[in-house]
Amino acid sequence: MMLEIKNVNKTFFPGTINEKVALSDLNLSIEDGEFVTVIGGNGAGKSTMLNIIAGSLMVDSGQIIIDGKDVTRWPEYRRAAVLGRVFQDPMMGTAPTMQIDENLAIAARRGEVRGLRWGIDREERERYRELLKEFELGLEDRLSAKVGLLSGGQRQALTLLMATLKKPKLLLLDEHTAALDPKTAQKVLDITDKIIEKSGLTTFMVTHNMKDAINHGNRLLMLNDGKIILDIKGEEKKKLTVEKLLNRFEKASGESFDDDATILG
Amino acid sequence: MNFLNSLMNALPGAVAQGMLWGIMAIGLYISFRIINVSDLTVDGSLATGGATCVMLIRAGVNVWLAVLIAALAGILTGLVTGLLHTRCGIPAILSGILTQLALYSINLRIMDSKANQPVSVDKYALVVSQRYSREMSLNNPLIVLTIITVLLIAILYWFFGTEKGSSIRATGANMNMARAQGINTESNINLSLLISNGLVAFSGALLAQFQGAADVSMGRGAIVIGLAAIIIGEVLFSKIFINFALKLFSVVIGSIIYYIVLQMILLMGLNTNDLKLFSALIVAIFLTVPYLREKYLGRPAAVKEEE
Numbered sequence: 113m114m115l116e117i118k119n120v121n122k123t124f125f126p127g128t129i130n131e132k133v134a135l136s137d138l139n140l141s142i143e144d145g146e147f148v149t150v151i152g153g154n155g156a157g158k159s160t161m162l163n164i165i166a167g168s169l170m171v172d173s174g175q176i177i178i179d180g181k182d183v184t185r186w187p188e189y190r191r192a193a194v195l196g197r198v199f200q201d202p203m204m205g206t207a208p209t210m211q212i213d214e215n216l217a218i219a220a221r222r223g224e225v226r227g228l229r230w231g232i233d234r235e236e237r238e239r240y241r242e243l244l245k246e247f248e249l250g251l252e253d254r255l256s257a258k259v260g261l262l263s264g265g266q267r268q269a270l271t272l273l274m275a276t277l278k279k280p281k282l283l284l285l286d287e288h289t290a291a292l293d294p295k296t297a298q299k300v301l302d303i304t305d306k307i308i309e310k311s312g313l314t315t316f317m318v319t320h321n322m323k324d325a326i327n328h329g330n331r332l333l334m335l336n337d338g339k340i341i342l343d344i345k346g347e348e349k350k351k352l353t354v355e356k357l358l359n360r361f362e363k364a365s366g367e368s369f370d371d372d373a374t375i376l377g
Numbered sequence: 378m379n380f381l382n383s384l385m386n387a388l389p390g391a392v393a394q395g396m397l398w399g400i401m402a403i404g405l406y407i408s409f410r411i412i413n414v415s416d417l418t419v420d421g422s423l424a425t426g427g428a429t430c431v432m433l434i435r436a437g438v439n440v441w442l443a444v445l446i447a448a449l450a451g452i453l454t455g456l457v458t459g460l461l462h463t464r465c466g467i468p469a470i471l472s473g474i475l476t477q478l479a480l481y482s483i484n485l486r487i488m489d490s491k492a493n494q495p496v497s498v499d500k501y502a503l504v505v506s507q508r509y510s511r512e513m514s515l516n517n518p519l520i521v522l523t524i525i526t527v528l529l530i531a532i533l534y535w536f537f538g539t540e541k542g543s544s545i546r547a548t549g550a551n552m553n554m555a556r557a558q559g560i561n562t563e564s565n566i567n568l569s570l571l572i573s574n575g576l577v578a579f580s581g582a583l584l585a586q587f588q589g590a591a592d593v594s595m596g597r598g599a600i601v602i603g604l605a606a607i608i609i610g611e612v613l614f615s616k617i618f619i620n621f622a623l624k625l626f627s628v629v630i631g632s633i634i635y636y637i638v639l640q641m642i643l644l645m646g647l648n649t650n651d652l653k654l655f656s657a658l659i660v661a662i663f664l665t666v667p668y669l670r671e672k673y674l675g676r677p678a679a680v681k682e683e684e
Binding site: 166187188189190192193195197199203204205206207208209210214215217218219221222223224226227228229230231232274275 | 536538539540541542543544546547550551553554555556557558559560561562
């Protein structure tokens with residue numbers, strides 16, 4: 113089991129008028145090599161679920177176990193040793209005032225002790241050049257350009273590479289194409305698929321787009337009100353369509369899905 | 378002609394002062410620019426450096442050892458601010474103000490409850506002294522300060538190029554990215570505050586020797602002078618100095634320019650009591666101009682989007 117979430121609860125602003133139960137008695141196991149897509153309406157708890165795995169948010173109760181290790185009380189930076197992350201906001205995953213190669217060199221040392229050796233060497237620069245070439249974004253010729261000069265799509269592609277440069281036990285993607293235009297989003301998704309396939313990464317991809325959730329991955333979770341209401345895998349996942357998914361949602365939740373943006377995506 | 382003569386006479390002293398405060402400004406650059414924390418400890422830690430150094434020299438300790446211990450004292454003050462900020466959750470600015478206030482009492486204790494403690498160049502072999510500013514000898518503070526500054530910048534250039542140093546730069550550039558890459562941002566902020574205040578106290582130790590005394594209020598307004606140096610350096614050189622070492626040099630040059638301008642204004646008859654007002658004005662103007670230029674002339678910020 114690569115990831116286990118056991119009886120996790122998370123409530124925002126408890127005891128106030130704004131009290132919001134984000135996750136309610138959540139249980140989930142993800143196996144090695146699974147590519148899980150997570151979908152749900154606004155406020156369903158998708159991002160909260162991802163943030164409690166990454167350690168950006170601490171759980172109120174319950175356990176988070178990554179590859180057999182209980183990380184429930186670990187701070188975010190310590191969990192990062194085994195996690196790769198790409199955020200929704202393209203500004204969040206990279207250091208804009210540092211060079212492309214410097215960003216990659218920092219990512220290549222994730223989980224290692226950072227000492228007084230020089231921060232980057234010639235061979236790794238060559239390696240980054242080769243890896244970036246595969247993206248076909250022209251980044252391989254701009255290794256010493258500041259990341260702040262890149263477009264949103266280029267940054268997300270770079271962040272993806274940074275997240276996977278050192279193979280993570282779990283790759284966390286938080287609506288990482290939501291802020292991009294449709295064409296760029298598709299390109300970043302293609303790169304995502306390629307990387308995941310190449311390294312056989314266990315992946316957890318939150319998306320607001322139903323088609324993306326259906327077309328990618330080999331397991332699909334649907335969240336509603338902080339609970340997993342649908343968990344579809346195997347052959348059924350392969351044959352899934354938007355209509356079937358909406359049907360199952362209505363049966364499971366007793367209400368109709370009313371988030372047009374998610375359906376039409 | 379008279380003005381020019383006086384200026385030429387005053388110039389070496391002004392340049393030396395600029396270099397001394399330049400070291401302080403480099404310390405400030407680390408907190409203010411590299412990790413993006415406005416650390417107000419420096420007004421106190423500068424005096425801590427001066428006080429510690431002078432009292433040790435008066436007690437017969439070797440001058441260089443005294444300077445070293447003064448820098449360590451500064452590192453301690455940075456630790457206090459860092460812990461208040463990262464462990465006690467107090468906002469950075471307030472943490473610095475608290476430490477600075479506490480240091481006023483502590484500095485008086487260090488100086489035997491006196492507001493001023495002299496250290497004479499006649500009695501002790503000081504590292505730098507104002508007296509030799511215009512002398513053509515190895516005693517000239519400009520030579521010593523140049524060597525110290527170059528060494529210091531070389532060490533900092535090396536350090537911020539290492540894995541640890543890169544992780545500190547990443548912490549300042551984007552804390553989310555740093556944490557997602559497994560960097561302990563809190564400990565990096567602490568470390569930076571230690572280095573920063575160590576440098577500030579180091580410059581305080583040299584400054585006290587230069588002017589022949591430690592004064593409990595010698596650090597008042599230090600942050601403003603340091604910011605002035607950083608900003609003048611950036612306004613004048615940011616286009617040509619891209620390299621990190623050159624950026625640090627531009628801070629020192631900014632500080633020297635600040636003191637030369639100050640000297641000129643004093644020679645034109647400005648009352649020394651108005652100096653602080655003048656310093657605050659310079660910084661306010663230099664901070665305002667880039668902001669207004671961007672706002673009204675629509676000049677894009679340094680970073681632009683492209684596809």
